[in-house]
Amino acid sequence: MIGIFKFIRVNFQELPDKCFKKGIGCVWRRGNQFTVFPRSQSVNKTTDESRNKTDDKILNIRQEVVLFTPILRKLVNEANGTYLSVQKISETSKTTDNQVDFLKLSRQYRSIIRVCIESLQEAASKEKDGIDKNTYLSYLTIFYSIECIWHLCEILYIDIIPGEVVLPFLLEWVRFHFPCHEQTAAQLLESCEVGSEDHKDYWDTVIVMIVQGRIDVARALLKLHSAADSNEFKLVDNSLRSMPVYSVYGGISTGEFTISWKHWQAECRSKLNSKVLQDPQLELVMRLMCGERSAFECVSVKFSSWFDLVGGWVLWTAPWTRRGELGAAGAACAAFTHTRGPLEQIVRALLDGDLHQVIREIQQISDNNWFAAHLTDMLYHCGKLRILDIHQADVTSRLRDSLILEYGSLLMEHKSLWSVGLSYLCGTPEGVRRAELMLERMPIQTEAKAMRVAAEAKKYGLLGVVQSVSACMSTRHLSGGAERTGGALAWGARARSGPQCSRAAHAALRAHCAGLPLPAADLLLTAGPALLVDDTLLLLGKYCDFHRLYKSREFRKAAKLLVSLITSNIAPEYFWSTLLLDTLPLLETEEPVISSEDTYDIMLCLELRSTCLSKEKADLLRLALARNLARTVLVDVGDE
């Protein structure tokens, strides 16, 4: 969609070119898998000599999915929980302001990323195999970047910042993600030796601390210099100590703060111009404090990228900057270096407030759009996202939906993450239809899997899927032979499909005629109105009931039911003999149970269908009927 599709790398080392020369064809499998085959449209007039095995090969090709790596499973599952919470909160946020809740959830996402990074670090350190180790390290790079961008995004769009003065947050971000000389500083301070300037990184450390706004650390380090008591050191220390710091609760307005801060910096500048500072490094520190561009340019080489400088730049040039106004700072810092990696681009776009560009860029991170989908969703629900297409139409929700759909569809391909995928898909009407299409094609190897798919489908109201899965299972049982008609019946009933039930019921009746016991009797006895789906199923159900009554020696009731089955004429041709012969024991009970009228009816049916019984059996039945008639014609079977 609006974003950018993953870049696709095809490495066809083993591709047997030759067979594709004639033409190529392609068919889709589920999800992002497809099959490529050599395809020809013409009839080949091969001679007999050349007619031997071709080297035609068929290739199954799929997109590699990083998220299906076992180590990232936790990330997928946990993020799903947070995603669902975001959806829930956004439902309520229509009426109330839920900024705090969103912030909490954003932090939850970040802690999920952190946990993932830690497990990757652990795995990488344990891994001996070079290739696997590299894979972990490359994942680490990906997730470090994600963590860094998400954090900045949270500061700029989700966090609640008093007075919108972003500096403390920005410094925190820089310090957290780009720790630099932190350890050296700690070491130096711990050993607490005067004359620390002999340490090779002493001045670098001091400068980094200044740039990252760790004023206290910088001052403590300067005190360790052997000349700390000299005037010039005292001067710098004094300036550092007296710098005004903005606090929304400090009781002064930003305007007042700006004036006092500018005044302070002017003082610093005059001190710098008075040439008191002899030590060149100390002078550099002062120049940084004065916000001199050249000084920043000069120290920029000490950092891996320009955004390490952003916090310092804002701190020493305009500490009152609001969070929406960071574009200029970004531009200024970006000008110091020429590195233009993807992360640089994204941070720059973020500082510029160009979220469209940010989303475009983060889709190129090789995380199968885990990040793009979740971040976009978060920003969308916070109401911070507004994306316009070239015609100035608002496509924000479309962008968000398309990312969520892609992500959900991707998960649907995994053998166990598919249910997670469903929860993403089923949030939009289009997703529901996609879920339906994909669920129906989920390979089902076991009964349990079929149950699971049907249950999940039911959860989201995808009754079509339930029917389709059940119908397929029913068919599968049916083709499995007479012993499996019970399963076929159960699934047929679940599918509520007349034809399926009919086929299964016929199979069961035929199996019974062949001497097998009736299947799934318990199911049929409790099925109730579900039996009405199909006549044959109804017959089977009633017939089961007849057997139950007979077994519990309720002969009267059994006889009544059997007679009604015979006279209703719903039995299929092949079942008549069984049905008629079932009357035999009932005709010969001690007490008569079949009335004279019923006996007449059975006689009539027997004569109409005498062909379905052998002559011998028919005569036997005639005899039994006649004897029963003799018993009942004078003293009939009374009503109960």
Place this chain on the structure above:
Amino acid sequence: MISVLNTIDTGHEDMIHDAELDYYGLRLATCSSDNSVKIYDIKSGTQTLAADLKGHFGPVWQVAWAHPKFGNLLASCSYDRKVIIWKESGEWTKLYEYSGHESSVNSVAWAPEEYGLILACCSSDGSISTITYNQDGGNWDVKKIPGAHAIGVNSISWCPAISADLHLDPLTNKDAPKRIVSGGCDNLIKIWKEQGDQWIEENRLEMHMDWVRDVAWAPSLGLQRSMIASCSQDKRVVIWSSDDNVSWSPTILNTFDDVIWSVSWSLTGNILAVSGGDNKVSLWRENADGQWLCISEVAKGLGQAPNEERSTL
């Protein structure tokens, strides 16, 4: 990143004309000029030949799997003017043979499962047949559209049941009219609608300047829009879209360097794979502005160096 999951040695003795994956993507059926149809089980990186079906006496053009709720059924059509429906019960056997065409049968397609077990096929004799399984009688009923396309019909595709009538609620439109799209040697694409007990020509779409080779109706996502992709000897692929299944508007997806033989929609209908005589498969997607963009190309002979492509969408 894309990787080759596995490679199947087909063992066909002549060129392959079609390959189709079953409903679950676990089995692959191929057909070839060697008159045979082969079925492979493909599971996690391995594949085994499950069946080698011999019954045709000419090159087999196309195969199609039926919905699994009808059991394992495969239809194949051939130059020998026959359509064979194969059924697996233990082993694969011929279930039904249809020989109602007077020339090569070029394409077979099963109807959406909602309609029951119905197969459509089309032939170089210019006609289209639909073969419906009648469950009560256990027999097959044939309906024919004679003279559907002059010189011959190359391809057919069914309209998904859910979008059969876009104004109806998808859950209640089981009785919505069935539709078929066909492409032929008269350079036309035609849409057929079932009315009463016959098929009538509802629409003809003119755009291609040479034989239409393949047509594919996109799976429906329940959106108020239907799409059909068509490709032709004129090297163009056209996307036809409609809000009501009655009036259609074309968008030229691209004009390629060579003849395009086939178009295939992904399961959820959001990506179109186009393949043709230039030995390339390209994947296409529509962006928010309604433009169709290529998202990747799988070219043959990339063997030497990994090819990296970045494309915007």
